[in-house]
Amino acid sequence: MLVTLNEILKETREKKYAVGAFNATDYLLGEAVIKAAEEANVPVIMMVPTPAFKVKQTPYLMQFILDRARKASVPVCMHLDHGKDFDIVMQAIHYGCSSVMFDGSLLPIEENLEKTKEIVKIAHACGVSVEAEIGHVPGSKNQPATGAPDESMYTDPEDAVMFVKETGVDALAVSIGTVHGAFVGEPKLDFDRLKKIREMVDVPLVLHGGSGLPEEDFRKCIELGISKINFFTELATAVSRAAYGVMKEKEGNIMWPDVSPTAEQAGIDAVKEQFRIFNTQPLHLN
Ligand SMILES: [Zn+2]
Numbered sequence: 001m002l003v004t005l006n007e008i009l010k011e012t013r014e015k016k017y018a019v020g021a022f023n024a025t026d027y028l029l030g031e032a033v034i035k036a037a038e039e040a041n042v043p044v045i046m047m048v049p050t051p052a053f054k055v056k057q058t059p060y061l062m063q064f065i066l067d068r069a070r071k072a073s074v075p076v077c078m079h080l081d082h083g084k085d086f087d088i089v090m091q092a093i094h095y096g097c098s099s100v101m102f103d104g105s106l107l108p109i110e111e112n113l114e115k116t117k118e119i120v121k122i123a124h125a126c127g128v129s130v131e132a133e134i135g136h137v138p139g140s141k142n143q144p145a146t147g148a149p150d151e152s153m154y155t156d157p158e159d160a161v162m163f164v165k166e167t168g169v170d171a172l173a174v175s176i177g178t179v180h181g182a183f184v185g186e187p188k189l190d191f192d193r194l195k196k197i198r199e200m201v202d203v204p205l206v207l208h209g210g211s212g213l214p215e216e217d218f219r220k221c222i223e224l225g226i227s228k229i230n231f232f233t234e235l236a237t238a239v240s241r242a243a244y245g246v247m248k249e250k251e252g253n254i255m256w257p258d259v260s261p262t263a264e265q266a267g268i269d270a271v272k273e274q275f276r277i278f279n280t281q282p283l284h285l286n
Helices: 027-040 050-054 058-071 086-095 109-125 157-167 191-200 215-223 233-249 256-278
Strands: 019-023 044-049 076-083 099-102 129-134 171-174 205-207 226-230
Touching (some): 019 027, 019 076, 019 233, 019 256, 027 044, 027 058, 027 256, 044 058, 050 076, 058 076, 058 086, 076 086, 086 099, 099 109, 129 157, 215 226, 215 256, 233 256
Parallel strands (some): 019 044, 044 076, 076 099, 129 171, 171 205, 205 226
């Protein structure tokens, strides 16, 4: 069933688990993520990354995943990841996302606040949840971060309180030392900062840039109040490696239908492993 971010995160803090959020950049990944959730009987967040909106086929991919989400035996939230401008966020709502992220984290905080507030007003009128970010989690596929982020990018707890109160967002992405893409060097998360934010802010908190963190860091983040964890780089790598392994074994003399089941299974296994690490629990909504 298709649910909002608000609904899917509602038991996370009380039951001490996080819901995994995985990017569906194509049909195979979308199917692998939902199948993994059904097999494990846990809720899952399916994310559509912003670059997908620049592709003409976006509405088709969205419709496929939405249809699959509605028919899923577990709660699925359809979420726009890193919507950087008003138009993309509105398109995501128009296409049927039940949740959107507006990412104004590189804007001056006043501008981020004003834009987020406007989006919250429209999204809530449409029954759609909103995630926003203050502080900034650096790095992307095209521009990987080179080590731990500068501390000036970390989320300020006082800013977080003010931002949540003023904007009415449903979830807040915080910067505590993670980066997008593969981590270069040793991650060192600021758990004290996370604890402080959790004590002061009452909406669910989101961790971006999950790939590359050791299992104990995930557990500690969840213990300290992280409710949603974005995870993609390692999933995409696992699927690609599995496909490459089959092709290499047959020295290239192989057809795609012989490769795709292996790739999909690798995706299912990688997602299920994160469910285990995130301690994700079954969720029963009326
Ligand atoms: Zn992110």
